[in-house]
Amino acid sequence: MERIPILKMGPLLLVTIQVDMHDRLAMTLQDDLTERIVKDRARGVLIDISTLDIVDSFIGRMISNTAAMARVLDAHTVLVGMQPAVAITLVELGLTLHGVQTALNVEKGVQLLQRQIE
């Protein structure tokens, strides 16, 4: 079954989204991620979307929901690697990534999370 890998890096988990999201894959990701947060006692989640050319309302909501789930499990979420065109589209469409922090890239995201989980 298709699934998105979740990589552990110390107290953080890294998710790299590089395939088209659909309902079932999004649900599998949320299941896997919440399970891994608990199992690995993760304190932060990095979601990399550097290969996504488009972030529509479905993906936006999926990311918001994932961040909200992580939050109730005491983990912070940072979205990294957003392409300039995606940022433009998000604002033009009026989509807000509610409750999601962003950082330029994985390195900056790790720094941001490390400050928050200290």
Place this chain on the structure above:
Amino acid sequence: MERIPILKMGPLLLVTIQVDMHDRLAMTLQDDLTERIVKDRARGVLIDISTLDIVDSFIGRMISNTAAMARVLDAHTVLVGMQPAVAITLVELGLTLHGVQTALNVEKGVQLLQRQIE
């Protein structure tokens, strides 16, 4: 165009393979990766294959070649996240990942690379 993201983590680059590899994608990855090694002055490359259920001779050769390219650019390559079934198949098919180091997961791979690039 479809491409595999390359994430920078300090002196290391992380590549997560989660889509089916084909000729063009493999070539794009090798182009991108060699370019990034030089641009980011990376000393190590982690290739995560935790979502791959199958590693055939094509993927095996692609990984070996990528590691060899990284090596001439002074970067070490570690393959991480191999599934048990993949390890079994590799040995049964007699495929050797020539010149490629392996580690259980990203964390162990990072530790291995950090020792080598000191």
